[in-house]
Amino acid sequence: GEEVAQTPKHLVRGEGQKAKLYCAPIKGHSYVFWYQQVLKNEFKFLISFQNENVFDETGMPKERFSAKCLPNSPCSLEIQATKLEDSAVYFCASSPQTGNTGELFFGEGSRLTVL
Amino acid sequence: KQEVTQIPAALSVPEGENLVLNCSFTDSAIYNLQWFRQDPGKGLTSLLLIQSSQREQTSGRLNASLDKSSGRSTLYIAASQPGDSATYLCAVRRNEKLTFGTGTRLTIIP
Numbered sequence: 661g662e663e664v665a666q667t668p669k670h671l672v673r674g675e676g677q678k679a680k681l682y683c684a685p686i687k688g689h690s691y692v693f694w695y696q697q698v699l700k701n702e703f704k705f706l707i708s709f710q711n712e713n714v715f716d717e718t719g720m721p722k723e724r725f726s727a728k729c730l731p732n733s734p735c736s737l738e739i740q741a742t743k744l745e746d747s748a749v750y751f752c753a754s755s756p757q758t759g760n761t762g763e764l765f766f767g768e769g770s771r772l773t774v775l
Numbered sequence: 776k777q778e779v780t781q782i783p784a785a786l787s788v789p790e791g792e793n794l795v796l797n798c799s800f801t802d803s804a805i806y807n808l809q810w811f812r813q814d815p816g817k818g819l820t821s822l823l824l825i826q827s828s829q830r831e832q833t834s835g836r837l838n839a840s841l842d843k844s845s846g847r848s849t850l851y852i853a854a855s856q857p858g859d860s861a862t863y864l865c866a867v868r869r870n871e872k873l874t875f876g877t878g879t880r881l882t883i884i885p
Contacts, residue, residue, distance in 0.1 A: 691871065703864075708871035716871045751818060753873075761806055761826055764866075764873060768818035 664767035682734040685754030779876035787882040798848040798865035812861040
């Protein structure tokens with residue numbers, strides 16, 4: 661598609677439950693990024709993919725967070741055993757083949773609320 | 776560690792005025808710099824992308840400059856309109872990581 665599509669728009673989970681978010685990048689874009697926005701303008705980088713390969717995962721809290729980008733499927737970000745501090749808006753972005761110099765296009769985000 | 780700062784944090788100007796938003800970054804080894812706007816409760820809309828080898832980019836009433844050696848970028852908005860009210864974010868990219876600034880909340884007063 662022509663836009664980065666994120667689902668669901670809103671997700672509510674009880675503490676300890678699992679949460680799974682999805683992202684369909686723009687068709688033809690090879691790079692996918694996940695960011696977490698907790699407070700207003702603070703964006704925390706989580707992970708990036710080049711096609712289905714993890715490129716940079718230095719921002720991922722590995723004990724509970726995992727992500728995948730499989731061929732012919734939306735990318736996913738999964739949080740096992742959610743905690744209150746996981747409440748945030750999770751943004752996905754994609755970038756074209758040009759990689760490092762490419763422009764990032766963001767989805768509208770998925771708001772996760774952990775109660 | 777890259778740190779990106781935007782000044783001012785908030786700005787209110789009357790409609791029709793020209794204005795400048797500032798962005799500074801601590802590590803000049805970047806691939807590019809991108810300016811975004813974010814409306815309340817919405818995602819990020821890309822405004823301008825400046826490659827590290829470029830000095831400026833223009834799109835309509837927007838002009839962004841980049842001085843990589845001094846770690847600075849500015850976003851110039853000409854003839855501001857109420858529809859320009861939003862939060863403006865700059866972000867610098869190195870490798871596959873994008874580091875965002877702290878944002879400037881802009882309000883255009885009709």
